[in-house]
Amino acid sequence: MSLLRAKIQDVFNEPGCEKNGGKDAKARKEGCSKPLIPGAAAGGCAFDGAKIVLQPITDVAHLVHGPLACEGNSWDNRGAASSGPTLWRTSFTTDLTELDVVMGQGERKLFKAIREIKEAYGPPAIFVYPTCVTALIGDDIDAVCKRAAEKFGLAVVPVNAPGFVGSKNLGNKLAGEALLEHVIGTVEPDDAGPYDINILGEFNLSGEFWLVKPLLDRLGIRVRACIPGDARYVDVAGAHRARAAMMVCSTALINLARKMDERWDIPFFEGSFYGITDTSEALRQISELLVKQGADPEILGRTEVLIAEEEAIAWKNLAAYRPRLEGKRVLLNTGGVKSWSVVHALMEIGIEIVGTSVKKSTVEDKERIKQILKDDNHIFEQMAARELYAMLSEHKADILLSGGRTQFVALKAKTPWLDINQERQHPFAGYDGMVELVRQIDLAIHNPIWCQVREPAPWDCQPAVREELPRTKSETVTLHAVQEFSGTTAADFGEC
Template identity: 55%
Template structure:
């Protein structure tokens, strides 16, 4: 039952928040006390599950529900593919009022058959949504029968939106991979330096920014979970020698359970910025050597880090004077709450505050250390009026955030840059550091800011 699968996710021992709770608080779990109007504004559980699994690019992803569920969710993460575009097809059973009355299981069966006949995918993911969950469609039974009939995995993703938040959906998607996918296929070859990247979704090609660096260091990304992944790559993740959880809020449960089941050590890391990327490479090399890789891997990794950092310093020089001393309000979430702080500091910028509303305790501690222990620089949710005041009064020269808060900055007539999932540029790794520096410099020096903050032509006496 769904409730049986929810309980372990609420009591995730790999989550720093849970580790800090009392036994009574753990028993109560993380689930909200009850639904509230607008609670799904930041994404429901179905949304979280879909965006976590959809980057498996060669699988068919069928949303079992009314068409709006797929319409509102489709392709909202800009996860890029180096091959198949099947993951971008909006496949849905498009349930109607009549299906609510008569049941949608037959319609789902036909949809699975049609997807397999048309696209011949290695696997099919079927996403449960609120309506069929409430009407009682047994998608697990349909998927089991379809698996037997078509001779390939048809995987039920039983995460209807009403069970909780987007973050909960991320973790339940991880549980789906652990139950149905990871460990079901053996790789053709293995190496002592095989690694897995967990909760790295290749947003606008972030993964591609770091893949060449791993190759230079002699590490092989055996399993990306799930950015630009093929189904078989995820299925063989249990043969990795070490793994890194890129967004621990999303899938720390996957890293922990892979360690428990297959002895794969994991750590929480980031590719945002020079320091974080170098730290991730060093940690990987150390763990791999502990797992049996050749000891010279550490020296090779250090050589790659030294060369990459030197190249970054050289290419960053044109932006140094533009960015030095500029003040930034960082309003983002997850691992970016701390990793982006170190990135901006490496550029010579001053972070006046960062939002940690979606960060783990581990992330909050790292952000606090980077900001010299200044708790007043760690924000939760900032009301729009307060955010507007901070920008209007000139406390920050630029705001970096997601798209939902861009209009606060633009109304205050202050520069703003998107650092969230809707962005169009990759900011990961050493190459991404330079891309971000360029985008910030272009934003700060755009002539529009002098125009909108200066007097209007008719007030300056420029009109006839």
């Protein structure tokens, strides 16, 4: 536990974070987020954050050491896609019970689980995730993993991020620390070249990195490791031989990028593949960084040619949507890199941004938003569901772009909604991804269902008064019988 505390303190003192660097010593020790409320950490704890970062390494077995409920459906918590191995989609857990805790069988059960995975699946590595229970009872995960690695001849990596130590974002960073300590640098590639790069913080959601990788391939740039999207263990282990790196999500892996720069001289920059302009700028910066690292300067010219070709195709495809979407108002309830990259992307085709959240955004993200929007009134730290509903029901936005948690607020307000967070079903990265994003917005806004949904409900309409027809003798007898049985009068029935 003392080693874990030291790692957490090191993450809290992250010098690569400008927000952290602006704090005094006392504030820095308090950490990067609010203390967790007991019982309210589900889905947002350090364990979940670590699993998010490492789960998309596709050929690795991810073993959760703890009660069955801790594993849950975390294997599919980000919608990442794989081009090959599917082992990461199999859930492994030691399923620790109360009897195991009382009898002290946790470490023995973990060792047995590692052996069974090795014999049944033969993966190149097993990542072991301790949980709150196993951390609190003092199971020595590091010792078990070390012994298992020696016994079975494969990498067994302890990921020390039990849920109670902090927030999801802290778990992201602790996962990066596990990679630095146990994985990166353990395999020496024999094909390293001057055009090798790493992509950090890219999760390949809905396979969207596959829209970007062909662009890099055309430039002769090889992605040595994409961490973690569609990654292989051996690629991550040899990532220290890349010449440059692009960081997509700084809030998650800034510590990994900085320490790889310090240890192996891999300079990095933060960029985005969302939107035409940002995608082009990212390609330029990758090429420029490689040239600074010794690559042939001719790649700069080839990059400009590629950008010109792809931008022309993208703008041509977007031209059909501009008349239909220009002036439409969009409300963004997301965070992180999307808080500014998606804003810039949508403004490129004339869409108006009426608000964007910056809840999970860094200081750099917020500065970018201010430069793009030129108005702080459109930026909000957090918007409660009640405020969000009021804004949408007053028709201040034509569509809401957010995650699944707020979709029902939009539907209640009878406003179109599009998922742009990790659960999304469509890839939005790169030039083709930008066209797809605009296409999905157009489909959502102009869906004919909204005209019907916004009409008054049939039961809210005043029915037309019909002239009473004379009743027959049998109808009159029946009506009196019903009145007598129920104690009602003819006036209670109204006009029939």
